[in-house]
Every structure is written in structure tokens, then in C-alpha cells.
Amino acid sequence: MPTTSTPERTHQSAVHDAGWDYTVGSPHLRHHRVNARVVDACRQVVARVLDRSGTCRVLEVGAGHGAFTDHVAALGAEVHVTEMSESSAALLRRRFAHNRRVTVTHDPTGAACHTGPPVDVVLAISVLHHIPDYLGATRALVERTAPGGAFVSYQDPLWYPRRSAGDRAADRAAYLLWRLGRGDLRRGAATLLRRARGEYDETNPSDMVEYHVVRSGVDEEALRSLLAARFASAHLDRYWSTQSPWLQSAGERLAPPNTFGLIATGRLPR
Template sequence: MTTDIAVPMHDLQEAVHGDGFDYITGSPHLRHAYLNSWMRDTLNAVVAALGDRRDRAPRVIEVGAGHGGFTETLVAAGAEVIVTEMSGPSAALLRDRFRHNPHVSVHHDLDGRLDVHGEVDLVVYMSVLHHIPDYLASLDEASRIVAPGGAVVSFQDPLYYPRQPRSAVALSRAATLAWRVTEGELGRGFRTMSRRLRGVYDESIPSDMSEYHVVRDGVDEKAVADLLDLSFDHVEVHPYFSTQGGWVQEVGRRLLRPNTFGVVATDRR
């Protein structure tokens, strides 16, 4: 197994999320309407509550904003948003998309630091934690820059594999492979699955390294909750099923175990 990553993470992210990359195709939280609506409703409620409490526009950092799929929701809810993005092409697209919006500022993030933005009311991670090698350190930093009464919200990260039944992990991988068939990427899917089953990760393949959860068996939702419990009065973990393919998603959310989770931490002490 490879765990020593020599290539800077921003280079890996840019290699995978370069010019013309389509975030929607491979992102269940962007593809599936009910997941998308649930997450937007959650963000809207958190921002609205912060705005009522502060009697001003909440200051928000959206980490790894991609192409800004949730940025407009945050702004519409009344937030002033700093969006960060490691991919240069994605950061450029964000700047162009929001160039006339005074409530959005775009930061091309080269090192993953959050403290450079000062104190904020909310930190948002949408399908981001599993890309970060030390996601607990990032969450710890987020907790430290969130003002009293503030919040951290994260969605769309894979549950920790060792606490899931092997059958559930296998079904999730099979669902992803089935989606790759519809995308005409069956060969890539089998090669990727073969490496992951053998515990081998190729540093020359950016998707192996930028999808960092494959190196460390998902994201430890218990460790995430325990860390946030140290700083927030209310921490809720929300497990759910998600996969890219439409029909598999419909079957999976009714019949299969959760494989993904979100966490909402509010009322920073």
C-alpha cells in the first residue's frame, strides 16, 4: 500500500479536475435530486439560523467548491462566501462564474490552510474530506477558526470500510463498476477495482492519489464525530447510501446499507 505521497495534493487535484472536468457525472450528491435537495435544505437551514443569531450575513468558507454547485445556495441563504479550490482550472471557472457577485470571493488554495481567512461562522465541505490526506487535522483547524455559535457541515464521504460488512463494501464497489459500464469506462473500472482489492495504489495515476480514501479505507465517521464533539454542542452524523448510477441509487437507498455519511456540527462553544 502506498501512503507516502510525494506529489503535492494541489497538483493531484488539478490533474484530475482540470479543464473540461465534469463534476456532476461522478458526483451522486449533484446527480440525484433528492440527495441534492436534502443537502441544500440543510445548508440553507444552518446559514439561516446563523444569520438570525448574528443579525448579519454569516461568513462562510466553502472548502473545495469545484464549480460552485453549492455556492449559490449559500449566497441565496444570506452568506458571504469564501470559496477555496486546489484545481487552477476550477478556481478560474469559479472566478468567472461569480465575477459580478460581491458576496463571493475565490481563493486558489495551494496548501489547504484555512486559518489564512480569519474567523468565520461556518465551514462547509461538500465531497471533500476524502480528498484530504489528514482530514482530521483539517477539521481541527476548521473548528478553531469557527466563531462561538458557529458550525461545520460536511457531506458525501465514504463510511469507514473496516466498520462496514465486507458484503456492503463489495456491493458499493460493484455499484460503482456498474456505473462505469454505462460511462464506457469498464476497463478503467476493472483496473481500479483490481488495484484496490490488492491494496495497491499507483502514484503515477492521479485518481488513485487524489481519491485519498482508497489509501486509508474510507473516512472514519466516528473519529470525525469525536473530534467535533470537543468543540460543538450538537454533532449529528447522517449515514446514507449513494452511488453514481441512477437505477442503482434508487435500489440502493431502499435495500442496501448506508455507505456514505454527512456530519452537521452546530453551536461552537
């Protein structure tokens, strides 16, 4: 069963502490069109299950501060949230203290989300690139998905080796411009240099929290193949995203995709 290492758990808690603002570095939270894309995908799969069965059990892995939890709970789903960061889990408990549809589990090892009763929908939003064995983690999550259920993952970086040199260069430039706007260009440049060298530092939160730094992104085709074998439909949604608000609009029109989502529906009988 895929779990996280002690260094990663330490850095996740340190980086995503009580004062952490997920929105700053998260295009799916920061930009309206990207956010709407993710919200629509989550709502649609949950609404289909509710229309079919009248109830929907949702497992949301790594919910952060609950930006998407609200949307699916408002539809009438029962949402079980897991969160690796202790401070984020505590915030989620306070935020949803009076919502009986939402339960929160602090999951420091990543193991809790793989055990328990079957669920109808799994949501993994901006999560897979944090997990070293993301394919193994996805398999375990699919095993918890009931027949007819769905798996939704969004906002993970495309597999770098499939992207052109120019595409990757534009992506790096957008990242550095965002860092420049934040006043921490040096940190961004150091991160990109480690990526180019293929280095991995367990003492550095940037490397431990963002595993795609050394893993060359997330293999979206391998994930689609995995899901296609277990679901009636597995749709891959490639799109452009960047942290910079003033580059996002231009990138959506002109830049090649650098990010992806996966929507798998109709979980096949085991």
C-alpha cells in the same frame, strides 16, 4: 497545518481541469434527493446564523464549480470559497464576478483555508476523502469557526472496516456497473484491484485524487468525536449513494448506508 503534497496538487489540477464535469461522478450533484439532502443541511445552518446575528461568514472548502455556493449566497451570507484546482478557481471567479458576497481563493496547497479571520460556518462538501490528514484538517477548520458557529461535511465514504463484506461487495458491484455504463469498465476494475491489494501509486490520478482508495474510507466516528468535543451538537447522517442513476433509487430503499454527512452546530467557546 495539514496541506497537500505536490503530486496530489498536480493530479487535482489535471483531473479537475476546465472541461471537467463534476456531476458525472458525484451523487450529491447528480441525484435530486441526495442533492436536496446536502443543500438543506447547508441552508439550515446558514439560516440559523443569519436569524441569530443578521450576518453569516461562510468558508466553503473545495467548492468545485460552485453548485452549493449559490444556495448560501442567495440567503445573504458572505461566502469565501477556496479551490485547489486552478481552472476551477478561474471558473468560480467568472461565475461569481458580479456577486459581491462571494470571494474566491486559489488554494493549491490547502493552507489558505486554515488561515484568516473567524468564520461562522465551514462547508466541506465531498472534500475530506481527498485530504490525507482529514482529522488534522478538520481540527484546523474548527479553530477558524467562531463561537456559536457550525461545521458541515457531506458526501464522504463510510469507514470500510465497519461495513459488512456483503455491503462492500454490493458497493463495488454498483461502482462497476456505473463504469460499464460509462464505457470504462477496465479502469474501474483496475481501481478496485488496487484497493483490494492496498496499493498506492503517486503517478495515478485515481489514487492521488481519491485518498480513500488506500485509506479504507473516512472514519466518521473519529470525526464525530472530534466535533462533539468542540460543538454543542454533532449529528452523523449516514445514507446510501452511488454514481449510477438507475441504482440510486433502489439503493436508497434497500441498501445499507455507504456515505455520510456531519452537521456540527453551536461551536463552544475556546
